[in-house]
Amino acid sequence: MSSGLSRRRGGAKKTSDNGDDEEASLENGVSNMSLNNSTNKESIRNPESKIGYDPRDDPSMNNEDKYGTKPFLTLLEEVLLLGLKDKEGYLSFWNDNISYALRGLIIIELALRNKIRMVNDPARKRFELADRLIEVVDSTMTGETLLDEALKLMKNDDENLSVLNWIDLLSGETWNLMKINYQLKQVRERLAKGLVDKGVLRTERKNFLLFDMPTHPINDPLPKKKITARVLNMLTSRNVILDYDEKYFPSTLEWKYLRTVVLVCGCSAANVLENVLVDVNFDMRDQAFIRAEELLGNFSDFPFIDKASSVGFGMNLNSEIDREVDAHQGFEMNLEVVASVISIFSKMDAII
Missing domain, CATH: 3.30.160 (Double Stranded RNA Binding Domain)
Structure with missing residues (x-):
């Protein structure tokens, strides 16, 4: 024994x-x-x-994927950050557009990460961009909760739906009772909590007469300053020269110029562009709004329209965008998705 x-x-x-x-x-x-x-x-x-x-469990393999460096902040988080009041930590109570705009940015973010694209059917050209069907091409998770939740809904759906249909479903703007549960809920609060986890915001509780509400004031002002500077550069500079940052906006990031264009279009659709232009003089502010309208028009179709700016800004932008498109051959169906969402943004007042 x-x-x-x-x-x-x-x-x-x-x-x-x-x-x-x-x-x-x-x-x-x-x-x-x-x-x-x-x-x-x-x-x-x-x-x-x-x-x-699971390769996502290995930190050494989580910085880059085959589609380039992952951005530290998503387009949704950047737009939300520009809309937040720095000290108060909440959005304007009168802003009804931001929720719908954030759902559109989810679609664009998934397209730029090559998770979804337009269905490559020659008959699609008979329809408007927003009415063309999209499909999932890569269902692996991104690590961003809202993006993964939307991607899972698209993957599990039995049929291919249009870009406009998906934005409506994710927003809860639908009469289809069978898909009412597709709505992404508490998007702004969840984005704010994600920014808290990333160290950009912090959480506080404030009393509003009859109830307490969690707010998220700025914890680290640097990201918002850099995002604001990038938007101003796009809207008020004769030549757009992006300022790179190793953490928040690295030079190895894919679609740097196109992402900045989408950021401006998202801010315009979400009615937060005024926050960026608050310190700009009146003449420059008017020209910046004109330039934002031009970007919405120029990038609401694909191939992207090459039009000179009437206010003389962004003279090198189209050549930079063309260079990015040429570097991503076979990405045309993804860019159609981007253009379709921007076309919806350009008609937001009619949709809301």
Whole structure:
């Protein structure tokens, strides 16, 4: 009985009266344990191992994917951040457009990450961009909760729906009772909490007469300053020269110029562009709004329209966008999705 126990503990040898055998058994056991530990660590890093493995669990593999560097802040978070009051930590109570605009930005973000694209059917050209059908091409998770939730809904739906249909469903603007549960709820609050997790905002509770409400004032002012500067550069500079940042807007990011155009269009649709232009003089502000309207018109169709600015801003923008498009051959169906959402943004007053 004791010899059986010794075999389990020590390995191959039986215990004897000699203490050397016991030491050898103990060393055997320790070496086996260390070997198993090193094998397990190696298995975690090796996708071909039989042990369950998820590459998203490895931090060293989570910074970049095959579509380029992931942005630290999504387009939704950037627009929400520009709409928030810095000290109060909440959005304007009179802003009815931002919720709908945020759902459209979800569609664009998924298209730029090559998760969805337009169905490549020649007959699609008979329809307006917003009425063309989209499909899921990559259902792997992005790591962003709202994007993954929307992607899962699209993946699990039995039929391909149009861009406009999906924005309506995600917004809850539908009479289809079978799909009323497609609505993404508490989007603004969840985005704010995500920004808290990223260290950009903090959470406080404020009393509003009869009730307490959580607010999210600015914790780190740097991201908002950089986003504001990027939008102003796009709207008020003769030549758009982007200022890169290793963390918030790296030079290795895909679609840098197109993302900035979408950011401006999203701000315009969400009625938060005034917050960016609050410190600009009246003449420059009027020209900036004219430029924002031009961007909405120029990028609401694909191929993108090459029109000179009537106010003389962004003279190099179209050449930069063309360079990005040429560098992503085969991405045309994704860019149709981007253009379709911007076309919806350009008609927001008629939709809301």
